[in-house]
Amino acid sequence: MELALTQPPFFGTLLMLVVSNLLLWEKAASIPACMVEDGGCWDPLEETVNSAIQKAENLRNLAHHLYVEFNSQLMRWDETVVKTGTYCHSTLARPQNKGINIEIEVYLQTLINFVGSWISPLLHLVIELSAMEGVPETILSKAKDLEENNRQLLDDLRWILTKVSPTAEMKEEFPSWGYLSFLKSSSKNHKFLAVFNLSNCLEDDTKFTLYHLRILKCLITGKDC
Template sequence: MLVVSNLLLWEKAASIPACMVEDGGCWDPLREAFNSATQRAETLRNLSDQLYVEFFQNQFSSRQFADLSSQLIRKDETVLKAGTYCHSNRAKPKSRGVNIDIEEYLKMSINFVGSWISPLFHLVIELSAMEGVPETILSKAKDLEENNRQLLDDLRWILTKVFPTAEIKEEFPSWDYLSFLKSSNKNHKFLAIFNLSSCLDYDTKYTIHYLKILNCLITGKDC
């Protein structure tokens, strides 16, 4: 985890944009964008945690997830990779102490969040087509996809506001288990879901952390 000094982060913070006066109050659209992004990230964190637990407990998937967990403990090579390797690692913002290039860090955060666009989109499609999928699981998957898309839009908006001339080449890492998820083989399909739920549960913790760092660096608030 990136550990930074509050003082040094504050010193590196970008100039705080002038707020807009509305009804006698001060409204800062950039701060509102960060508040929105943070709220969505926290929603993603809660939903991913709930979905991860439900896959283990719900009759729809509990047996498959229990089997996969047993194979993971036995260090089965295929399951070990699915349970420990996340495609999003290729886009994870790099930790460089306080020597952070704010624009680059923001762009990497966009690609990190964007790496989940395709997996969540296809998860909803495949779950919708599978027999016996509980509404509680499907609804959480849909909410995850929607909140992730909205979070990505928030980050894109922040980039254009803070760096109006910035150009970004969005390179979302491809998900290694997409073909498994689309497979007619039930074991392959659940292996993909196992990978997705494990990695998403892990990544959402980091997303909140990255947002806190960006908020401090860009607005100088909550450092």
């Protein structure tokens, strides 16, 4: 029996498919995993940093509006009120103004403690305002938005730390708010002092948070420096 010298038609087609797939695989393997500069890739770290800055901007605006609304209703101004408005518990965790000459991990951990210092005060503010009668809806709404944005910002910073320094051991030490007992007091005067302290300190602290997050972006991404 004489063997055919030509290959079956389907064999040639199969061989071409195999070669074609090998070439495609080789080409795909040579393409960089991410082309960030060309806008063709989503960078989760940079995106989260930008998201954190956006939340900080929201916090800044909300804190300012709360400050304006509360101070517009201020009916007294004495030595006690002045003292209340100048002491901020978060000062203990405030990042130092060292610009870009600072280790990213240390900077992040300081920012986490700074932002975290407002977790408890804002949560209790929402609880107390929700239970009080006659609180304007605008103030309650801003307090809720402040609490939510601050909590989400803290989550962003924690996540960023795990990506920038995967082996970092986070030591969260949130300063205690000295006016919490005032806020929970049945005394209207004490509640007034607590909210006054909170609104004044947030007015300043949200500025610092936004400022330091922009420095953080420069340190991590090298952009907007």
